[in-house]
Amino acid sequence: MKKVIKNGKVVTPLEVFEQAEVLIEDGKIAAVGPGVSAGEQCEVIDASGLIVAPGYIDVHVHGSAGHDTMDGTVEAIAGMAKFFVTRGVTSFCPTTLTASAEAIMASVKAVHEYQQNPSPDAARPLGVHLEGPYIEKSKKGAQPEQYVRTAKAGDYKDFFSLGNIKAITLAPEIEENKEVIAYARSRGAAAVVGHSDASYEEVAEAVKLGLNHATHTFNQMGPLHHRKPGTVGGVLLHDEIYAEFISDGVHLHPATVDLIVRLKGPDRAVAITDAISGAGMPDGEYELGGQKIVVKEGAVRLADGTLAGSCLTMDRAVRNIAKFTGRPVSQCIQMATLTPARSIGVSDRKGSLEAGKDADVVLLSPELEVKATMVMGEVVYRA
Numbered sequence: 457m458k459k460v461i462k463n464g465k466v467v468t469p470l471e472v473f474e475q476a477e478v479l480i481e482d483g484k485i486a487a488v489g490p491g492v493s494a495g496e497q498c499e500v501i502d503a504s505g506l507i508v509a510p511g512y513i514d515v516h517v518h519g520s521a522g523h524d525t526m527d528g529t530v531e532a533i534a535g536m537a538k539f540f541v542t543r544g545v546t547s548f549c550p551t552t553l554t555a556s557a558e559a560i561m562a563s564v565k566a567v568h569e570y571q572q573n574p575s576p577d578a579a580r581p582l583g584v585h586l587e588g589p590y591i592e593k594s595k596k597g598a599q600p601e602q603y604v605r606t607a608k609a610g611d612y613k614d615f616f617s618l619g620n621i622k623a624i625t626l627a628p629e630i631e632e633n634k635e636v637i638a639y640a641r642s643r644g645a646a647a648v649v650g651h652s653d654a655s656y657e658e659v660a661e662a663v664k665l666g667l668n669h670a671t672h673t674f675n676q677m678g679p680l681h682h683r684k685p686g687t688v689g690g691v692l693l694h695d696e697i698y699a700e701f702i703s704d705g706v707h708l709h710p711a712t713v714d715l716i717v718r719l720k721g722p723d724r725a726v727a728i729t730d731a732i733s734g735a736g737m738p739d740g741e742y743e744l745g746g747q748k749i750v751v752k753e754g755a756v757r758l759a760d761g762t763l764a765g766s767c768l769t770m771d772r773a774v775r776n777i778a779k780f781t782g783r784p785v786s787q788c789i790q791m792a793t794l795t796p797a798r799s800i801g802v803s804d805r806k807g808s809l810e811a812g813k814d815a816d817v818v819l820l821s822p823e824l825e826v827k828a829t830m831v832m833g834e835v836v837y838r839a
């Protein structure tokens with residue numbers, strides 16, 4: 457049955473209509489604009505006073521609501537997917553940690569199995585973001601050091617065997633890791649610099665090989681120095697690179713978020729949560745890849761105080777971006793929808809309200825609180 461979302465302010469996000477309709481048919485967007493005729497026998501969803509936007513896309517998220525990608529189970533992916541719609545997320549990339557080949561593969565398989573038979577009332581996994589294991593030890597952050605290795609191990613081809621890898625975070629300055637950049641791109645995945653101490657020059661070199669994305673810019677990356685612009689300088693100054701950032705107010709100073717957005721622009725800056733299983737749960741002790749972590753007052757840390765992911769959710773990420781940068785709402789929404797979709801190569805069907813794309817929609821209050829979420833044309837959440 458056809459549906460029409462009426463009376464809302466529509467943010468596509470590249471266009472803003474103060475009042476327009478979104479027509480949905482067979483799970484796809486059929487038309488968008490003012491005065492779109494719905495015809496008869498059409499279910500009307502009234503969005504008076506609300507913003508109608510594409511569903512959020514989180515391309516770097518380990519877990520939420522007590523579940524973790526590294527649980528390696530279909531139930532964990534299902535649990536995350538169900539929670540995310542309450543935060544406006546309609547698609548996500550379950551993200552692995554540096555671990556044994558067996559443990560990573562178990563997670564890749566679990567995501568693949570869930571993708572074959574996804575729950576209709578939950579967010580959809582687009583594929584896996586592999587964070588590690590080919591990273592720089594001195595920038596490991598919360599990644600378990602005993603499993604850090606180079607791509608010489610050769611196991612990366614196994615990870616790609618099910619065809620569902622969307623991104624791989626690696627340290628491109630390590631000689632043995634360089635071959636993974638072109639390989640990832642040839643398999644339709646983003647090649648991502650992260651947990652890296654690459655120099656500015658090494659980033660430039662990697663861009664030539666196909667590097668096109670950066671994991672949580674500034675965090676666990678060679679810093680910017682005026683005579684040594686480092687990994688951060690390389691990420692900020694290469695337009696080929698989509699730059700993820702964590703806008704929880706803990707990982708980055710609000711002014712640093714503003715700096716990233718000013719330098720990369722809304723069409724290259726990618727809002728992520730990097731959330732772990734404690735997101736959406738009360739303060740307490742949780743687990744991340746077998747390590748004990750403590751969630752307290754909005755921060756997630758290992759026993760030694762190292763930041764270990766966040767308990768951010770995408771709805772709060774977008775509200776914080778608005779607060780930290782003062783940008784128009786359409787740009788804040790773009791960094792959580794169309795830009796992440798483009799960064800992992802799914803913008804042909806996701807990321808904007810355009811005819812022909814999947815009807816993944818979020819209805820937001822003017823304060824950007826989630827009021828309803830729609831996945832593939834079905835309302836799956838109402839606040």
Ligand SMILES: [Zn+2]
Nearest residue numbers: 516551587730
């Ligand atoms: Zn992460």
